[in-house]
Amino acid sequence: MTESYVNLGAVTAPSGVLVLGMAAWIDFWPKAGRALSERALEAAASGGGHLYEPAGGEPRPWSGEAIAVGAVANRPLPVRALTSPSPFDGEPSISILEVDLGLPWPEDRGVGPLVLGDLPVDRCGMVPGDAGVLDGFAGLDGESVDGLADVTYWGRYAEDVHAEFGGERVSQHPGGSGPRGWLDLPLAEAEAIAERLGTWLLEGPGKGLMIAVDAHTDFHRLNRASWSHPLLAGLAEVGGCPVLGIGWDPGDHSMRHRGERAYGQVYPATLESLAGESVLRWTIPPYSPHADDRSVS
Template sequence: MTEIYVDLGVVTAPSGVLVLGMAGWIDYWPQVGRPLSERALAAAASGGGHLHGPEGSEPRAWICEAIAVPAATERPLRVRALTSPSPFDGEPTVSVLEVDLGLPWLDDDGVGSVELGDLPVDRCGMVLGDARALDGFIGLDGESADGLADVTYWGKYEETVHAQFGGDRIAQRHDGYGPRGWLDLPLADAEAIADRLRTWTREGPGKGLMVAVDAHTDFHRFNRAGWNHPLLAGAIELGGCQVFGLGWDSGDHSMRHHGERAFGQVYPATLEARTGEAILRWTIPPYNTKHDEV
């Protein structure tokens, strides 16, 4: 099976600590103990480690998890991935995520590997960024960061609605496919448009149209940044830092990662040496049909 490196961009970590975490849970850390940054800085001080909440417990399903590692403070950190074909549609998916940490590998021989723990693939995606910046991350159900929102609609009556109400095609995949709708509307205007579409559907043909209003949370912003990337990867500015989001195709997640930690679908994160410098490596083995049939 052929694997191909993809350059995904850069992140910055002025706090000196980089976090790879489950995007759907980043804003949940204060509910299970100390803030994410406090726990991440403590883990990085001892070389890096696996964080999960609440503290003092074993990692368990359906709750926040992250890996924290020390990183250079004054330079961009390059992010790249190895890919392999998805069993769902054959499109490329991440098999290895790597981040250059900008720090020297301390072993004299310049080679080695340190196990940090393991992470599931969050169905909501993964986030990679500065520990302190992520303390301010506005999650899926949070308020709009800029007072704006996006409205999208799709389904059985999409063409009829488009003829009556308008709305542009919004490409949410690299092949140009996506729903219709409006971007960057004031939140009140977005809700009003969505109400009109729902009322038209309810009073007219009935079920058959889906309508969504997505406030500009940080979660939505980095999902949107990755809409047109083959790996659903994109970066946003958060707290003066460049923070990276990595989405997951729902079909691929269902076939390869569904159940996450509850079903043992977790993947190792390690510190590795490369040409004398440290890298963070998260390894998701390529799909193996023969293995999965056993």
């Protein structure tokens, strides 16, 4: 398959600072003691940098990491990806992620590139967006931002549940069948439906059905926006700004990025000059079957 660039959409950075962060950890930063935007602003002011914990030490595996850079504040910032075949199913997967920053390349940086640090691929996805907006990001365990939720179910007894309770097919991946369920329900109604399904399961087969209630957090809205995209990329408005969510196929992640930082699976983020403009580039080399085949238990 020939590599090709794909346009993923455009984000904005009204604070003048763009962050590329690990999706499952966006709301982690306040718990670490300082707001993401505060740390990102400092990094951007010095030309860009790598954010991680513990600050001043070595990045800790299985914790939040991000790259922060300056960006123009008054126009959209296009995001695109170069793809290469996935080792899992041969479908296109991201090998280079680029964000146009809308700023001229500084002459004092020479020809570049400027290495900012490296990032692991978060199996829950990656998020490029405005540093200030992401301070209010509702993450995996956050509250519904609109009072709504989605209910889905799947498994051995899904057809029996459908006959009893209904529920439309929810296609979560291009070409995939997906689970059944109900979208955009008031949170209390969604929880009540899930409770009824759970009661049916306990009073009947006892097991063999999976039930999920996904509150409309920012994390879930980005995930849902990516369902129809071949690269699992989708835009959602967060704090009045478009933010991009980028997911990973679990099979592709397990073969290509497994172990993340703990197993050395980290990839360089750089500032580059492209036609005299500054670009943030995150490079994930195409999969090599001869790479270290260590696995994670």
